[in-house]
Amino acid sequence: MAKNKITDKRILILTERLKQGFGVDLVVHEQAKRLALRHQVAIMAVEVDWEIFKDTPYAIYQIPIPLFFNPIKQDWAAYKMLREFKGQLEMFEIFIIQTPTFNTWLPFLTTRGKVILNFYGNSPSTGYRGLKQYRKQIFDTLEHSWYFRYPQAMVTISKFLQQTLPLYAKRKCQIIPLGYNHVTEAAQAFNPLQKTNILRQYFIDARDKLVVYVGRLSYHENPYKNTYDLIKLRRSLNHHGLAKVKILAIGLPQGEIEAEFYQEGVMVAPHVPISDLAVLMEVATVCFSPSLWEGFNLPLLESQALGVPVVAYDLGAHREMVLPNQTGYLPANFDQAQKQIRNLITDTNLRNKMGLAAQTWSHGFSWGKNVKQIEALL
Numbered sequence: 001m002a003k004n005k006i007t008d009k010r011i012l013i014l015t016e017r018l019k020q021g022f023g024v025d026l027v028v029h030e031q032a033k034r035l036a037l038r039h040q041v042a043i044m045a046v047e048v049d050w051e052i053f054k055d056t057p058y059a060i061y062q063i064p065i066p067l068f069f070n071p072i073k074q075d076w077a078a079y080k081m082l083r084e085f086k087g088q089l090e091m092f093e094i095f096i097i098q099t100p101t102f103n104t105w106l107p108f109l110t111t112r113g114k115v116i117l118n119f120y121g122n123s124p125s126t127g128y129r130g131l132k133q134y135r136k137q138i139f140d141t142l143e144h145s146w147y148f149r150y151p152q153a154m155v156t157i158s159k160f161l162q163q164t165l166p167l168y169a170k171r172k173c174q175i176i177p178l179g180y181n182h183v184t185e186a187a188q189a190f191n192p193l194q195k196t197n198i199l200r201q202y203f204i205d206a207r208d209k210l211v212v213y214v215g216r217l218s219y220h221e222n223p224y225k226n227t228y229d230l231i232k233l234r235r236s237l238n239h240h241g242l243a244k245v246k247i248l249a250i251g252l253p254q255g256e257i258e259a260e261f262y263q264e265g266v267m268v269a270p271h272v273p274i275s276d277l278a279v280l281m282e283v284a285t286v287c288f289s290p291s292l293w294e295g296f297n298l299p300l301l302e303s304q305a306l307g308v309p310v311v312a313y314d315l316g317a318h319r320e321m322v323l324p325n326q327t328g329y330l331p332a333n334f335d336q337a338q339k340q341i342r343n344l345i346t347d348t349n350l351r352n353k354m355g356l357a358a359q360t361w362s363h364g365f366s367w368g369k370n371v372k373q374i375e376a377l378l
Contacts (some may be wrong), residue, residue: 009039009378010091014105015098016067018045018060020052021252021271023298024120028098030182032058034371039378042092044085046101052273061088065101070131071138079104094378097151100139106150116377117151119173121161121295127223144169153377157296158317176374177320178298179367180305186278187306198279202248202269209245209345212284212308214277214299215291217261217268218254227257229290229334231264236338237345238265245285245345250277282306285351286344287328288337289313297321301365304328304358309351311340327358 015028028043033056035041042059046067053060065081068074082105089095093113097106099120109115122143125136144166148154154173156162162175190198199206211233219227230249237245248267258268269280281287287303289312300310300321310328312318322328329340344351 009094011035011039011041011094011096011378012089012092013041013043013096013098014102015043015045016101017047017099018043018053019047019049020273024098026182026274026298027178029053029056030179030367031371031374032056034367035374038375044088067101069135071100071135071142074101075104075142078102082108096374100143100147103143103147106147110150110152114153114378115151116153116155116374117148119148119154119156119161119165119169121156121164123222124224124293126292155374155377158320160317160320161295174373174377176370177365178296178301179370180301180362180365181367182274183278183281183302184305186275187282189275190279195279195282198276199283201276202280203267204246204248204280204283206283208283209242210284211245211247211341211345212250212281212287212303213248213289214250214281214287214302215289216254217249217251217270218257220257221254224291224293226290226292229337230261230266230288232334233288233338233341234265237342240342242342242345248280248284250280278302278306281308284308286311286341288341290334290337291316294318300328301362305362305365307355307359309344309354309358311337311344313337323357323361327354327361 013028013032017025019025032041032043036057042061044061044063046063046065048060048062066077078101089112095109095113095115097117122136122139125133148169154169155176156173157178159175162170162173165173213230216222216225217227219225230247234247246267248269249261250269250272253270261268281303287308287310289297289300294316296317300312303310304327310322312330314330314332318330322330324330331337331340
């Protein structure tokens with residue numbers, strides 16, 4: 001890479017995964033490829049999908065840190081591996097930590113360069129059983145009392161998340177929202193015939209009335225995602241004479257959730273590449289997110305960027321992502337949500353009006369703006 005005396009920095013981004021289907025991984029890729037236009041960038045990750053992330057403008061180092069759901073086990077496993085990679089770490093002057101996997105590396109990294117810690121929030125443990133129900137409490141305690149004291153700068157993606165931080169962390173934390181360009185660029189890459197062929201692979205026709213959900217699929221494994229509401233929506237639509245409306249759940253399946261959804265009439269599209277995701281979201285009638293906690297909710301932004309109105313519960317960062325009653329609806333409960341979804345399905349003028357407003361609103365978010373703000377912290 002050509003040397004630029006003003007902007008060229010040696011940046012290492014540390015993240016747990018670089019795989020398809022995880023929101024943070026998409027964020028890491030979009031930021032890294034743009035930073036690589038002006039800096040020397042590398043990513044250090046534990047899990048890498050080399051088929052998806054090949055020919056990238058940044059280097060990738062895969063490291064064998066064992067992964068655990070238990071935060072304490074995870075911290076110890078990562079700490080034990082630190083000494084094996086100190087030589088590689090010496091090559092860089094800026095460290096951007098994207099996931100808590102590397103929290104125990106913070107004391108060392110801050111002696112070697114500037115550390116920027118990204119905070120995406122700790123999802124609630126409500127609904128988990130056994131020791132899993134204490135996971136958020138453990139994360140919060142470790143981060144608030146110790147880890148957040150080390151980085152010179154912090155970044156979070158919403159006001160909602162910033163307000164969950166202790167005062168000392170808030171003072172050094174900048175809010176930098178995510179971007180939408182990846183999904184519009186992906187949709188624009190195909191002509192109408194190509195889009196039709198992609199839709200056929202998922203048994204979708206562009207003329208279908210379609211409700212899409214994007215995210216983790218199993219409400220058993222991820223209770224806060226609340227995806228049982230997709231089944232409730234299917235039953236509600238059937239009851240109100242809208243049985244032909246399709247519901248498509250796009251995301252990562254776990255356990256027997258695919259079979260359960262299919263049995264209830266909810267279609268499933270697992271492991272969908274971003275190119276296909278963009279085409280599927282673009283033809284949707286409405287995007288529904290039943291989640292009970294979100295620090296940002298990127299699929300809401302993606303849908304709006306493609307001109308699709310959204311419905312999501314009035315909680316978390318959703319009021320930062322959606323203009324209520326203009327680009328989508330933020331109902332208080334499922335009863336309100338299913339009525340609003342039916343209105344969008346049956347009222348073409350309402351849908352088109354909200355879709356156009358959604359597209360305009362989304363332009364306030366971009367990866368270019370996101371990365372420019374990150375560069376200001378380097």
